[in-house]
Amino acid sequence: xxxxxxxxxxxxxxxxxxxxxxxxxxxxxxxxxxxxxxxxxxxxxxxxxxxxxxxxxxxxxxxxxxxxxxxxxxxxxxxxxxxxxxxxxxxxxxxxxxxxxxxxxxxxxxxxxxxxxxxxxxxxxxxxxxxxxxxxxxxxxxxxxxxxxxxxxxxxxxxxxxxxxxxxxxxxxxxxxxxxxxxxxxxxxxxxxxxxxxxxxxxxxxxxxxxxxxxxxxxxxxxxxxxxxxxxxxxxxxxxxxxxxxxxxxxxxxxxxxxxxxxxxxxxxxxxxxxxxxxxxxxxxxxxxxxxxxxxxxxxxxxxxxxxxxxxxxxxxxxxxxxxxxxxxxxxxxxxxxxxxxxxxxxxxxxxxxxxxxxxxxxxxxxxxxxxxxxxxxxxxxxxxxxxxxxxxxxxxxxxxxxxxxxxxxxxxxxxxxxxxxxxxxxxxxxxxxxxxxxxxxxxxxxxxxxxxxxxxxxxxxxxxxxxxxxxxxxxxxxxxxxxxxxxxxxxxxxxxxxxxxxxxxxxxxxxxxxxx
Amino acid sequence: xxxxxxxxxxxxxxxxxxxxxxxxxxxxxxxxxxxxxxxxxxxxxxxxxxxxxxxxxxxxxxxxxxxxxxxxxxxxxxxxxxxxxxxxxxxxxxxxxxxxxxxxxxxxxxxxx
Amino acid sequence: xxxxxxxxxxxxxxxxxxxxxxxxxxxxxxxxxxxxxxxxxxxxxxxxxxxxxxxxxxxxxxxxxxxxxxxxxxxxxxxxxxxxxxxxxxxxxxxxxxxxxxxxxxxxxxxxxxxxxxxxx
Numbered sequence: 001x002x003x004x005x006x007x008x009x010x011x012x013x014x015x016x017x018x019x020x021x022x023x024x025x026x027x028x029x030x031x032x033x034x035x036x037x038x039x040x041x042x043x044x045x046x047x048x049x050x051x052x053x054x055x056x057x058x059x060x061x062x063x064x065x066x067x068x069x070x071x072x073x074x075x076x077x078x079x080x081x082x083x084x085x086x087x088x089x090x091x092x093x094x095x096x097x098x099x100x101x102x103x104x105x106x107x108x109x110x111x112x113x114x115x116x117x118x119x120x121x122x123x124x125x126x127x128x129x130x131x132x133x134x135x136x137x138x139x140x141x142x143x144x145x146x147x148x149x150x151x152x153x154x155x156x157x158x159x160x161x162x163x164x165x166x167x168x169x170x171x172x173x174x175x176x177x178x179x180x181x182x183x184x185x186x187x188x189x190x191x192x193x194x195x196x197x198x199x200x201x202x203x204x205x206x207x208x209x210x211x212x213x214x215x216x217x218x219x220x221x222x223x224x225x226x227x228x229x230x231x232x233x234x235x236x237x238x239x240x241x242x243x244x245x246x247x248x249x250x251x252x253x254x255x256x257x258x259x260x261x262x263x264x265x266x267x268x269x270x271x272x273x274x275x276x277x278x279x280x281x282x283x284x285x286x287x288x289x290x291x292x293x294x295x296x297x298x299x300x301x302x303x304x305x306x307x308x309x310x311x312x313x314x315x316x317x318x319x320x321x322x323x324x325x326x327x328x329x330x331x332x333x334x335x336x337x338x339x340x341x342x343x344x345x346x347x348x349x350x351x352x353x354x355x356x357x358x359x360x361x362x363x364x365x366x367x368x369x370x371x372x373x374x375x376x377x378x379x380x381x382x383x384x385x386x387x388x389x390x391x392x393x394x395x396x397x398x399x400x401x402x403x404x405x406x407x408x409x410x411x412x413x414x415x416x417x418x419x420x421x422x423x424x425x426x427x428x429x430x431x432x433x434x435x436x437x438x439x440x441x442x443x444x445x446x447x448x449x450x451x452x453x454x455x456x457x458x459x460x461x462x463x464x465x466x467x468x469x470x471x472x473x474x475x476x477x478x479x480x481x482x483x484x485x486x487x488x489x490x491x492x493x494x495x496x497x498x499x500x501x502x503x504x505x506x507x508x509x510x511x512x513x514x515x516x517x
Numbered sequence: 518x519x520x521x522x523x524x525x526x527x528x529x530x531x532x533x534x535x536x537x538x539x540x541x542x543x544x545x546x547x548x549x550x551x552x553x554x555x556x557x558x559x560x561x562x563x564x565x566x567x568x569x570x571x572x573x574x575x576x577x578x579x580x581x582x583x584x585x586x587x588x589x590x591x592x593x594x595x596x597x598x599x600x601x602x603x604x605x606x607x608x609x610x611x612x613x614x615x616x617x618x619x620x621x622x623x624x625x626x627x628x629x630x
Numbered sequence: 631x632x633x634x635x636x637x638x639x640x641x642x643x644x645x646x647x648x649x650x651x652x653x654x655x656x657x658x659x660x661x662x663x664x665x666x667x668x669x670x671x672x673x674x675x676x677x678x679x680x681x682x683x684x685x686x687x688x689x690x691x692x693x694x695x696x697x698x699x700x701x702x703x704x705x706x707x708x709x710x711x712x713x714x715x716x717x718x719x720x721x722x723x724x725x726x727x728x729x730x731x732x733x734x735x736x737x738x739x740x741x742x743x744x745x746x747x748x749x750x751x
Contacts, residue, residue: 079706141712148719152726159730165737166748172661172730173608173749179668179723180612180655184619186716187648187675194682199708212627219623226622227615234618236604236611240749285622300600303590304751305583342525380582385575409531414522421524443586451582456575487531490522606750609664609743612655 005048006060006083009093009132013041013100017125020118027117031108034121038101038128045097049090053499057514058085059138067513078200084138086510087499091351092135092255092262094496095358099251100128106366106474107248109467110373114246120160126153127252134259138513140189141199143263144182147228150256151178157253158245170237170244177237181224188220202511205271214272221267222282228260231323232293235316242312243378247369251362254315258354261319265326265504273333273507283331286323287423291430294320294437302444306378307368307452310444311361314404317437318357324434325350325419328426333505342422347501348493349418355496356411356485360403363478367397370467370475371452380448385457389464394453396475401449403482405442411482414489640681647674661734661741665727672720676713683709 016037023030052058060083061067067078085093104124111120130150137143155178159171189199191213196204208214227234238257245253268282297317304310329347332338370393371386372378387394403410406417416438423430466472485492503510521530556562565572590597635642647670654667688705689696696704735741738748 079708141715145715145719148723152719152722155730156726159733162733165734168730168733168737169746169749172727172734173611175723175727175730176608176655176664176668177611177615179727180615180671183668183671183675187678190675190679190682190712193679193709193712197706215627216623219619219626222626223615223619223622226618233603234611234615236606236614240606243749281625285625296600299593299596300604302586303597345525383582384579408529408534414529414531417529418524421526425525447582447585450585451580455579458575458579487535488520489529489531490520493522601751604751606747607744608746609656609658612652616652616656 002047002051003058004060005044005051006058006085006136007062009041009044009048009097009136010129012044013037013125013128013132017122017129020122020125023118025118027112030118030121031104031112034104034124035101035108037125038097038104041097041128041132042094042101045090045093048085049087049094049496052085052087052090053495057503057509059083059513059516060085066516068516077198078203079198081142082138082200082513083136084202084510084513085136086503086514087496088262088265088351088501088503089135091355091496091500092259093132095355096128096131096135096252096255096259099255099358099362100124100131102362102366102474102477103248103251105477106251106369106471107246108470110248110369110471111246114161116160120157120246123153123157123160124249124252127157127249127256130154131252131256131259135262138201139199140192140201140204143201144186144189147178147182147185147260147263150259151175151182151228154178154241154253154256157249158241160246160249161244164244167244170240173237174241178228181228184220184224188217188224191217191220201266201271202513205273205507205511208272208274210272210274218267218272218282221271222264222285225260225264225267226289229257229264230293230316230319231289232296232316232320235293235297238316239309239312242315242365243306243308247308247366247372250365250369251358254358254361254365257315257319258322258358261322261354268330269333269504270507270510279333280331283327283329283333286327286330287426287430288327290320290323290325290327291433292320293317293323295433298437298440298444302440302447304444305380307371307380307383307448308365308378310380310448311364311368314364314441314444315357315361317441318353318361318404320437321353321416321419321434322350322357324423324430325353325415328419328423328430329501329505331426338425339505342425344498344501344505345418346422346426347504348497349415349422351500351504352489352493352497353412353415353419355492356403356415356482359478359481359485360400360410360412363396363400363475363482364404366471366475366478367393367400370471373467373471374464375461380451383452384455384461385453386461386464387453388457389461390453390466392466392472392475396479397449397453399479399482401442401445403486405445406438407442409483409486411485411489413486414493640677640684644674644678644681647671647677659743661731661743661746662728664743665724665731668727669720669724672716672723676716676720679709679713679716683707683713 062081130146133146155171155175158174159168161167230238294317297313301310301313325346329343332343403412406412520532521528651667651671685705689700689703691704
């Protein structure tokens, strides 16, 4: 059972996704079905993480029992599709399953008035399949297939409210961006396949010769994944998509974005880790992209009037922190003394920030969804005085806002602290930008808090009530996670984040399928 | 089990921080409790003083989100003009930016700089 | 023949198609044409992979009734399999994009990309 976990992680939500349309018109049934399936995947991912963190890299070969199997003709390169799960992949899998579960729970009430819900939940689980496949696979073409699955399911969900023209607009924008990005990924995979005759990530990484054509492939992969994870200046699709998607899908969609970030890390750390000279260059590109991303994202957020759009720009700006943290680590990857001194902690900050950000940004987007559910508008100018009517939403929002601004003792603080302290060692200017961004983040959330929740109670919101219970439970789960991760950062770091970082740093381990090759 | 997170140049312990927070809030409360107790609820005292004018409706005196940070945005007008010009919302520009950035990154990677 | 322009001809076509696809996405105003641009890109990538899979003097890996000289000269059919998968995915993407286009036309009354930008700023 345990050795089949990587395959089950894909099979269970895929099964759920294909069963969901059978529930036609039984919307309560299908939402409970989705909650059950995503709940099972949460348990599976926790089991998987436990197995990987204690037992090292897990290999699952489809159609054979070990990756080194040789064909009768003596052809000895891996030709089968292979899942290779290291601690980084397991870390992302936990984030993905947890957020899909919370999203399904939240959707139970949030979209109950819409029609076509069996397709909605089917797509939600397909999105989860896409994310999980991307983070678990050890095969480049498989990565492309799952990237496309996540892209198609995600954009169909973005355009779910098809009675709104804006939703279709956001949907086609997201779809074109993701289609072009994945086609260029496929092109780069073709370049690599043409030279090395294989699609296995570890095999290519072992044999890569890093000539001119390889660097072009790296450039294509890097840019495509950077666009899919919303790095400035290719971030324009992010606010459109996040704004129009139903708030219950925001958490998985956020993880889908970070699955691309994971692929970016996987490509630069695992596939191209042997570039001794140029890796610092890749790291600098990543750090500078990160600084640009966080600063432009947050300044655009300050002037927004649409609450979800404002938060989407913050999602962009927080991605910058992850790029900065991991980029700093990548810059010094081949310098053991500097790596031990601050590189490893920088990467820990970046990776820890992924899960922190997923948690508090999902929480914030869900409170925005709750505001929309109650007031029927997303325009901040028309809201006011809702704190008395919606106490739980208000408290959740305060927790999320404090966490995203890096106020202690919430979870954003620990990861930002690590990033500040380590990026300072590379270049103090990077830290200055990171801190200014944090201040501006707090400023814009004060704006949301003041205009939506504070102020005199307005007459038009006389009869508003707190949102239904499933939405409240989903928000409380995430708010509690914010506080727990903030109070015990060292435990989360030791159990989850440092193993993931070490998995990225010890790329030789990944290259050899955990010592099998 | 220790709750201290050791960072490259220091440490961070949220539990210790909370203890200090509790301590300081007690001190703050002590100072607060020694304040002037003449405030009375549900009297004329809590009404805003508007020189005898009629109090406007709640909708009118609410500070709208668009007005917050007006000064900040006014000061950085030039910067925001550039930013809004870039954010066209035209899906073709999304792809053109991708092409441009991709060309620059590939150029740097193949050793152009 | 070897080393002449004919060997690289498919790759030249791929480059032309890529340029054409990006031009169509980047500079055409009609949404349907943008969709066609994505399709051209997909064709370019598929053609690239198929062209990579061609090995001169190789045999299709079908063991039944294979001629004796084919032994040891069979080609791994991975690129063709990749292309098939990619084509199937491409169909799904196109269908979804066209569905969005229909819905956009219904709500906006136009397919002009410069007018389909209520979401911006």
